[in-house]
Structures are given as C-alpha cells and as structure tokens.
Amino acid sequence: MEIFIKASQFILSLSLLIVLHELGHFIPAKLFKTRVEKFYLFFDYKFSILKKKIGGTEYGIGWIPLGGYVKISGMIDESMDTEQMNQPAQPWEFRSKPAWQRLIIMLGGIVVNFILGFVIYILMLFTWGESYLPNNNVTDGIWATDSLALEIGLKTGDKIIAVDGNDIRSFSSITGEFINGNEFTIERDGEIIQQEIPVDFISQLVGKEKGAGPFLTVRYPYIIGAFSETSINKESGLKIKDLVVAINGQPVKYFDEAKELLANSPTKAVVLSVKRNEQLLEIPVQLDAEGMIGVSFAPLSYDDLQKLGYYELETISYTLLEAIPAGTKKGYNTLVSYVKQLKKVFNPETGAYKGLGGFISIGSIFPSTWSWQAFWSITAFLSIMLGVMNLLPIPALDGGHVVFTLYEMITGKKPSDKFLEYAQITGFVILMALLLFANANDVVKLFR
Known part of the structure; x- marks a missing residue:
C-alpha cells in the first residue's frame, strides 16, 4: 500500500x-x-493509450x-x-x-x-504557513550520529553556526548546506572553530549504508521505544514510553549521554531513574556484554520534542501579500541550491555523480x-x-x-x-x- x-x-x-x-x-x-501537430503526455512510440484530434492538433497519452x-x-x-x-x-x-x-x-x-x-x-x-526548528534553539548542540560526522571534524555537542559564512536559519537545512558548502563554523566549549568540508563529502554521504540515517541530528531524550528480541530486561519493569532521566543517580538529558554512561559502567547492574505519567521510578536493569540494556529509543518528531520541552519551534503564518515575497525567496533559494548541487555533479572530484538517481x-x-x-x-x-x-x-x-x-x-x-x-x-x-x-x-x- x-x-x-x-x-x-x-x-x-x-x-x-x-x-x-x-x-x-x-x-x-x-x-x-x-x-x-501533437500534444502528448508521455511518449507514444508506435502507439498511444489515448488520443483525440482537435483543431488540427492530436492530443494524447503515450505509454512510455x-x-x-x-x-x-x-x-x-x-x-x-x-x-x-x-x-x-x-x-x-x-x-x-x-x-x-x-x-x-x-x-x-x-x-x-x-x-x-x-x-x-x-x-x-499562505495555506499552511511555516513551522521549523530554528538552529539557534538547538542550544545543547548536535548529535554526531555516525563516523562521517566525526571524520569531517564534528562532535556531539557542537553548535553549527554557519556554512560558508552564512548563518543557519533552520536546523533541517544543515545537511543541504553541507552538500553545497565548502567550510563550516562551529562553537565547541565556547571556542569558535572553522573546518573545511571535504571535497568528496557528497560521495561519502551517498556511500552511507541504506537505513543508516542522517550523519547528524538533534539530540534526543532517552525514551524507551522498543525491546530487542534478545533483551534481558523485558521483565525488569521498564515500559515503552518511559523517559530515562538518570543512571545510578547521575542525571541524563539526552540519549547520547545515557549511551556513554552505560557503555562505561563499571558494573553490569545499574539503576535507571525513569519518568512515567509524572511519576519518578527507580528500575534496576542488567547490562549485556556490550554495555547495552537491549532497548531502542523512541523516534520523535519536532512537535513531540517541543511538547517535552526540549526544543521550541518557530511557527509563522502569512497573509497572501506576505506570502508572495516569502514564497519568492524560498523559490529563489531552492533554485540557487539546486544549481550549486548540479555544479558539484559535473565535478568528478566531489563524487556527487554517485548520488544521481532515476525514477526510483x-x-x-x-x-x-x-x-x-x-x-x-x-x-x-x-x-x-x-x-x-x-x-x-x-x-x-x-x-x-x-x-x-x-x-x-x-x-x-x-x-x-x-x-x-x-x-x-x-x-x-x-x-x-x-x-x-x-x-x-x-x-x-x-x-x-
């Protein structure tokens, strides 16, 4: 379906x-x-699915x-x-x-x-307005989710400020900005750092395994999403949608923090502090050989994260007169961005040609x-x-x-x-x- x-x-x-x-x-x-002579949707080599001649012009639908x-x-x-x-x-x-x-x-x-x-x-x-996560509202920085982010010089907690000197307005636009850009500026522990984007960044991005997810994202809370089939903590008392707020009494706000604490735990038995329906519960769990408890965190939308108080979205409504310049600017930015991508496709060094896709x-x-x-x-x-x-x-x-x-x-x-x-x-x-x-x-x- x-x-x-x-x-x-x-x-x-x-x-x-x-x-x-x-x-x-x-x-x-x-x-x-x-x-x-002809006006056709799709090509009609040898034959057409539908055709009708009106006023000297044959209108039709082809089969290709x-x-x-x-x-x-x-x-x-x-x-x-x-x-x-x-x-x-x-x-x-x-x-x-x-x-x-x-x-x-x-x-x-x-x-x-x-x-x-x-x-x-x-x-x-004009119809739906605009709702987005302002980059400035990601106050605790990004989550560098895989090796590509680390290879280009990013770390979890970095605040991405600009690409090619242009400030980032929407967090969702960061990947596109990296695709088109040559250098980025970050804030790390109060220090401003500039790094070059590798010329073959697009090639590396395209080469990521299917289903690997984005190379960076916002930092998510640790909400229990599902138990793995081999999880040893299915009967521990943990439930789906529990929010982990501390491990062995040490507060955690994000999943990446919890993951690091669990991986470095000196013991195989830890106590999770979780929030459930406004209640704070202490639940003992066991770690497996890899320092994991056998659960995944729940995928959340920006709306979900806003409801939990993690991020604040920006919502703008437009009158028709306001939508005209705003929509024109959006169209212009889309045009400029696509032209930049096309230039990189024709540059063999970028490897962007590997990302060319067809109908699928x-x-x-x-x-x-x-x-x-x-x-x-x-x-x-x-x-x-x-x-x-x-x-x-x-x-x-x-x-x-x-x-x-x-x-x-x-x-x-x-x-x-x-x-x-x-x-x-x-x-x-x-x-x-x-x-x-x-x-x-x-x-x-x-x-x-």
Whole structure:
C-alpha cells in the first residue's frame, strides 16, 4: 500500500509538471500562428493509450512515462521527422518564424516550470504557513550520529553556526548546506572553530549504508521505544514510553549521554531513574556484554520534542501579500541550491555523480502516507529542478535549441537543418546515457 501511495503521488506530480511544461511551448506557438501537430503526455512510440484530434492538433497519452512533448511543425525535435524538413518551408512552420519568436517558444516550458515552482511555494506559505526548528534553539548542540560526522571534524555537542559564512536559519537545512558548502563554523566549549568540508563529502554521504540515517541530528531524550528480541530486561519493569532521566543517580538529558554512561559502567547492574505519567521510578536493569540494556529509543518528531520541552519551534503564518515575497525567496533559494548541487555533479572530484538517481529515487522522496503539503512541496522542487535541467545546453533539451537560436540572433547565420538533425541525435544519445546511468544507480542502491 505504501508503494502504491508513493507511486500515485509521483505519477500525479510528474503528469502535472509535464503537461504544464509542454503547455509553456504550446501557448506561444499558437500565439505566433505556428502549427502544433501533437500534444502528448508521455511518449507514444508506435502507439498511444489515448488520443483525440482537435483543431488540427492530436492530443494524447503515450505509454512510455519518460516525459512528454509537443510536435511543432517545421522543427527538428524528439520525433526526428526529417521527411517534413526536406519539404519547402511553410508560413505556419517553426522554421519560418523569426528567431525571437522561436526563442520565446523554446523558453516557454522552462519559464512555466520556474513560475509554477514559485507560485506553489507562495500558496503553500499562505495555506499552511511555516513551522521549523530554528538552529539557534538547538542550544545543547548536535548529535554526531555516525563516523562521517566525526571524520569531517564534528562532535556531539557542537553548535553549527554557519556554512560558508552564512548563518543557519533552520536546523533541517544543515545537511543541504553541507552538500553545497565548502567550510563550516562551529562553537565547541565556547571556542569558535572553522573546518573545511571535504571535497568528496557528497560521495561519502551517498556511500552511507541504506537505513543508516542522517550523519547528524538533534539530540534526543532517552525514551524507551522498543525491546530487542534478545533483551534481558523485558521483565525488569521498564515500559515503552518511559523517559530515562538518570543512571545510578547521575542525571541524563539526552540519549547520547545515557549511551556513554552505560557503555562505561563499571558494573553490569545499574539503576535507571525513569519518568512515567509524572511519576519518578527507580528500575534496576542488567547490562549485556556490550554495555547495552537491549532497548531502542523512541523516534520523535519536532512537535513531540517541543511538547517535552526540549526544543521550541518557530511557527509563522502569512497573509497572501506576505506570502508572495516569502514564497519568492524560498523559490529563489531552492533554485540557487539546486544549481550549486548540479555544479558539484559535473565535478568528478566531489563524487556527487554517485548520488544521481532515476525514477526510483524521485518516487522515494514522496511520503508513504498521502500528504498534500508534502506533495506540493516536492512538486515545487521538481518543477524548479525540471526548469534547470531543461536549460542545460544539450541539443535534445530546450536549452540546446535556445543556444542555437541565440547563435543565429547574434551572428545572423542559421545552423543548417542537417546540423540540427545530427545535434538532436547526439543530444538524445547523451540524455539516454544519463538516464541509464541514473537508473542504474538506483538499482545499485537497492541491492547495497
């Protein structure tokens, strides 16, 4: 059921983005009296699932869910209709239109993607507002949860102040800031320390074992979440949701503190002080050979942590007029962040190419339960991502056509149809190679 819900959100989001992107090409083409032969969601190689011709344009749904397209008369595109290009140019064809009109037609889909992403962020802030954990409210520092955090110079209790000199506003943004950044600033025991982020940080992050969790997080209280199958303390009197506040009389606030005390205990018998329904109970437990009591701590949301008094969240409501600049800024920051990530993908030293993902990776970012807030947030990000990707100067993408058109406008020389045909084939091969690589990465991750 979870897979079905994820897949449903993914398909709905992808379909919406494709239709609106192609509409961005379709509308200016029609305005400039250019004939549009086909408007398709997904590709219809050999046959289509559904099609209907209206006013000279065939609208349909293909069977290959790798994108969509509009077939514009007199344009070398995905259809590779070279037969039409061998005929004399007609007034209604793309190739007969002035360069500035062709440029607008090609940029239309990209512009729609950017506008859509920004509009979604604006409406989201107006509808749901914004709730986040301010980084300044994490007063006792981070929990360095695995070896990667330690390797780059972090320790539990460090307060992350800035990345590349930019203050961290939201704690949840730290991982993204590290991905895009080059150095970070921390406060440790009252001392300000600057450390470089390794150039291959993304490669190390991607290489973490599946299910290993984030490389750092907030510090959590030790609330009993579950007993392991081999736990020797199932009958000790401990219960799920008990909050551990002391070990052998020594106060503990966080799980990492409790874990360290238990691991360094000189005896195998310890006494836990736990809170249960406002009662303070003393419960003796036994440690196993590894200094553990055989229980896991309960995963808690930020809302749960706020109710327990550990952290204070910031909640902001927006009027529509307030949401416009706030949503625009959020869209701009998303755009800048994605461009930075893309730059690192094209730098082999970063190893970021290992993180390229295909349909499985994209589908997996949707939640396993239906959430309109999450759906629109992911759709806004994907829309901006799609706009950036289509702007790349690869011949088979909109960006490639834009480059050739700009060249024509600057030099006054139009590339030949044969050149454009070969460029389209080359671009298509590059895209298919990238698509195969990204989806192969997904398969490798599944089996790792």
